[in-house]
Amino acid sequence: MSQENVELVRRGFDAFNRRDRSAWLALAHPDLEWLPPADWPENAMVRGSEAVWDFAVRSNEPWEKGFSYELIELIDCENDVVAAHVGRRVRGKGSGIEAEFEYWAVLTFSNGKLLRSELFTDRAQALEAAGLEE
Numbered sequence: 001m002s003q004e005n006v007e008l009v010r011r012g013f014d015a016f017n018r019r020d021r022s023a024w025l026a027l028a029h030p031d032l033e034w035l036p037p038a039d040w041p042e043n044a045m046v047r048g049s050e051a052v053w054d055f056a057v058r059s060n061e062p063w064e065k066g067f068s069y070e071l072i073e074l075i076d077c078e079n080d081v082v083a084a085h086v087g088r089r090v091r092g093k094g095s096g097i098e099a100e101f102e103y104w105a106v107l108t109f110s111n112g113k114l115l116r117s118e119l120f121t122d123r124a125q126a127l128e129a130a131g132l133e134e
Contacts, residue, residue: 002076005109009074009082012114016056017068025049029113036119037103052117063090072102077130080109085123106130 008027015023028049034056036043046055073085087102104126108116120126127133 002078002080002082004112005080005082005107006074006076008109008112008114009084009107010071013069013071013084013086019057021053024053027114028052029110029115032114033116034119035117037121039121040119062093064093067091075127075130075132077106077132079131081130082107082109083126083130083132 012024012027015027030049031047032049032052034046034052042055042059046052067088067090070087071084072087075083077083084105084107085102086105087100089098089100091098104120104123106116106118106120106126106129107114108118118129120129
């Protein structure tokens, strides 16, 4: 089952990069929880797959189109958990300033659907949350 979850992560990021709402929602549990890192400006939990989709799309509004999320590394953590190292280059619509950022997502699945996404800025913290050691 866990290799299937790794493939679901790939499909989910691909769907989001294409802004294919229906394909992305088909992979998400209706009760999806999205937890950003505590030090991010938007650090409140978002609940519900449609609310998570809407939040993610809104948070991309300041950036020019054409800059996708990149999966740098995927770790199958067993027990329906995948750790994903994610990167992105962006350019501000108004400023033209370019920036790069990376984060880790610990993704929990239930019956083939993404149930929880918890984000971390630190690899060690993400792996600990996923039940692994560095």
